[in-house]
Amino acid sequence: MKIGIIGTGNMGKIMIEALVESEAISPSQLYITNRSIHKAKNIQKDIPLITVCKSISDTIQMADLLFLCVKPVDMFPILFKHRHLFSNNKCLVSITSPVSVKQLESIVDCSCARMIPSITNRVLAGVSLLSFGENCSTNWKLTLTSLADNISIPVEIEEEITRVASDIVSCGPAFFSYITQRFIDGAVEETKISQQQATLLASQMLVGLGDLLKKNVYTLPSLQEKVCVKGGVTGEGITVLEREIGDMFNQLFQATHKKFKEDVQETNKQFNA
Template sequence: MKAGIVGTGNMGGILLEAFIESGALSPSDLNVINRTKEKAEHFRKKHAGLTVYDDLASLIKDSDVVFICVKPLDIYELLEHSQSYFTKEKCIVSITSPVSVQQVESLAGCSCMRVIPSITNRALSGVSLFSFGSRCTKEWQDAIWKLMGSISTPVTIGEDITRVSSDIVSCGPAFFTYLTRKFIEGATSETEIDERTATILASEMLIGLGELLKKEIYSLEALQEKVCVKGGITGEGISAMEAEIGELFHGLFRATHKKFDEDLRETRHQFGL
């Protein structure tokens, strides 16, 4: 299978590197194009055999599946100018949440799906979120599910939970990285520990926490109960968090959904649906 990647920015680059590292695709299986060609050339220098294209039409013709990894408002123009090259046997995978599979299908006669990845996929872990188009063949569903399964745990979602699922899976690493940095900042400002030591300890704690959850040794609730002894130090810390956290995460999801609604209005205006 020849896979084209349109856009080698953050997520496009992560998919490319993860596919190669997992062994799911070899560099010779990958065709890439980027608005700034130097960014694509960086990957060619790193991975011998990878092909960098100057024009999108040629990449599409030479690829079986095309991953569209560009900004939401750039997708309409890309599809409109290239729709004749997306012949019936090909497959489009869009990775952005504000553009629905139905919108992509309206400009392409091939199999279409949306797969929202996560930065955690770079470590061959985490989740990828799938939504299939009405004309997407079973063969392409199985093929891309298997491909993404080599770098993530694929999960099918409905359109109604696209944003919140993406918040948890795709934005979640940034949210919890921010909280961890604040955790470290609090430790260094309130105690004698230095930032480097606190960062190492916090990072290793998170890795260990992830392993406990991955191996299903404890659930989230059971894990908190195991650590939080009644009347102990952890309990005091939890009480302090409860007093301060308030509506933090409620506000977070309200903010992301507000921005998502703005993006939806713009993409619906472009696609006319």
């Protein structure tokens, strides 16, 4: 099986590195291209057996399975221009949420799916969100799920929860990185601990927390109960969090969904034209 990657920005590159590092595929199976071709060639320097294609059309013709890793507004022009190259034995996979699988199927005749990755997939962890088109063959469903399983936990989702699931899986690492950085900054500003020490301690705390959850030692609620001794220091901290956080996360999801609706409206104009 030959795999094409159209778009080698942040997520495209992460997918390439994860698939190769996990040995899910051989580098010689990969055919990649990018609008700025030097980005694709930089990846080839690190993974020499990858083939860099000069154009999108070359990539489509060479590959059986194609990942479209471009901005939502760039998808329709690419698909419309090259729709005749997507023969029905191929599979097209989008990694972005505003364009539905149904919209992909409205342009091309091949099997279509969506696979929303996470930066955590780079270390072969986290979740990949999968959605399949009505005409996606059983063989391609199994193939894509198997690939995702090598770099993540594959989870099939319904269209109506695509945005919130992506917020948690794909945006979540950025959100909690920001919160952790503010946690560190607060410690440095209020005490004599150094930025370096606080960063080390907080980072390792998160790694340990992840291991506890991964090994099912505790659930999130039970972990809080174990650490939060009644009348203790942790309880005082939790009281502050309860008071200050309020509806912050409600507002966060409201904001991401508002932007999502704007993106969907923009792409709908293209696909419904």
